[in-house]
Amino acid sequence: MESSTVVLYPDPTIGHLVSMVEFGKLIHKHHPSLNIIILIIPTHNHINKYIDTVSATTPSITFHRLPDDVVPPDFSKEHLDRAFELYNPIMLNTLVTISAKSIIKGVILDFFTNAAFKVSTNLHIPTYYFFTGGASLLCVFLNVLTFHKLKDTNDYFDFHGFPPFHASDLPPLILIERNISSKHFLNTSINMANSSGIILNTFTGFEERSLDTLRSGKCIPEGVTPPVYLVGPLIAGGEDQVDSTENECLKWLDSQPSKSVVFLCFGSRGVFDKKQLKEIAIGLERSEQRFLWVVRDPPPVGSYPGGKLKQVGVEGLLPEGFLTRTREKGLVVRNWAP
Template identity: 30%
Template structure:
């Protein structure tokens, strides 16, 4: 029997990141039965309810702990979600060190795997003579951006934010300056991100939630970079890791059962993204004008695109819809005001399109389940993801926004119809079906992602054998 190997993983106080890294842990212990994982989560005020629910179904060789909470009142006021989360992670670093210490003395840790915004953990891993890795819940393109950000910042990358001029991130499709991560426009957020990026060379390797066949050019460039300047660090593409969701008693799923195949547009901006009241109105009228069936996961509006990322609103979202909207769309529209089983919805035969904020988890789920997308990025690296899926992979269409930053109802209706019933939609469906097959192949026993995760496990075993 193989000797048990224990690793610790640390995330940040954001559900999308926590869900992805827990998905990685589940896949790791499924492939390597002798691995044991301790998940460590920083918290702001209280653990995230969705995370608590997710942790109820862990296998026995994964356990978890929450670090003492950082109180929101002690964080910078009126700051962006990146600043809040990064500051919370920084304040939690001493607690993380104290959480790791007993693990090292009782069941020696082979490695720490950290979120890219928890890179202080890399330094702590060195203190305790462990291997250290970064787990990117985002794409290989985002990894390339962050790995090269110190040099790009020296060249004035933030000065391009309002220009059409494209930025060449190594190994990636060119990105227009205005599609760089929105956090770069906030000096405080940009500086905190830059501090994290400067620690990345400390890592012994990088795990990425993507698969080789989809981002082969990017990963080849990353591997060359890491071999040349990062102490021969390894780059493992081990995805796609997506979250399974199922709700047998869900009213929205029962509604889907009554619809025709590929007839429903699923509309969701993820767990933390929000739109303004004006944009919510235009979206509602656009869905109505399109004439297409839709299932909309509705959240209360907020003038900040990441308004629900740290603390969600308690307001009833239905009160913000245009007068008479629900009555006028009755029968062909269904509005959900709480959680919806996203992967169950995307995998349903009635679902023919996905209007998404382009968070990487959602984009991957759409690719894995073969659903064409309407790309509507809102914050973080979502604009980069939108460029990748529209211009690179060509599996999505993106609406145009006016000079006031609004997508107008006529534009929304036009793009929705192009995806759902147009010839372009059929072409997109063909391309995304091929990606769906490639994603499935990557996860097979002899697939590229399974081999990469096996190589990661072998590196742990070799290290433990030398210590």
């Protein structure tokens, strides 16, 4: 009997990759006969170590590393989301090669790998999205087309499944700039609405208002909302450590009083400039609140996901003496915490 395969294509930043790996494990748990293949574009060394660890501990998942010579040396002048478009010919060849040996039951894309949607759908492969942002954010994201029609930036938005908010609360790259990035948001929103389904790392009871909205189809007034599947919470186990920072964070948290710590983490691409970081630091110090704060190093302007991070010491990003003054109540870690 011919084998069957599910292909996962995540963004290679750690927050997206870990969730996709955990979803791959969940698929295999319920359907052990399925082959799970995760496609990876070139990425950072600490993420490569994580991939190696998962490969050693979870043989049911196969990582297929895409070539590292696809993105030209001068690509830093372009937007990082364009990198995935450059990989589309490779993606096509990869899917054709896999399908020659096994039936591809589905391709599961990440928000940032949206460029591959036209590749998998042109091959008539059921294509799904694994959305890591939760149901409430998805309700907003499926309405990106509304933002692009906006004439007055003083407007308020009142979408089903999400509290009203002002236009100024949206990131400029969605609302104002109308650049490569805003086009990516729009195209991804449209493709998600036309996909075979959207998979969410959440669960009933956590976001009931938003989930009811998605299930009733109210998020897309002029179209049909695809099926929404809840698979959360997906959390990495201790056997798949990303790096030594994980132990440091957890040991520190275990030493704090219960329910006493504020966790500040803005995602794999949540990067702030020095001025913003110092304002956050001042607020934390004045609050006298216990905190765990993940501070990311700013990447080079226009870099793509596999680009090298600009290494900057945490001390040089924060107010002078901040780490010393807050060491009894706070912990600052670089780039990643579980």
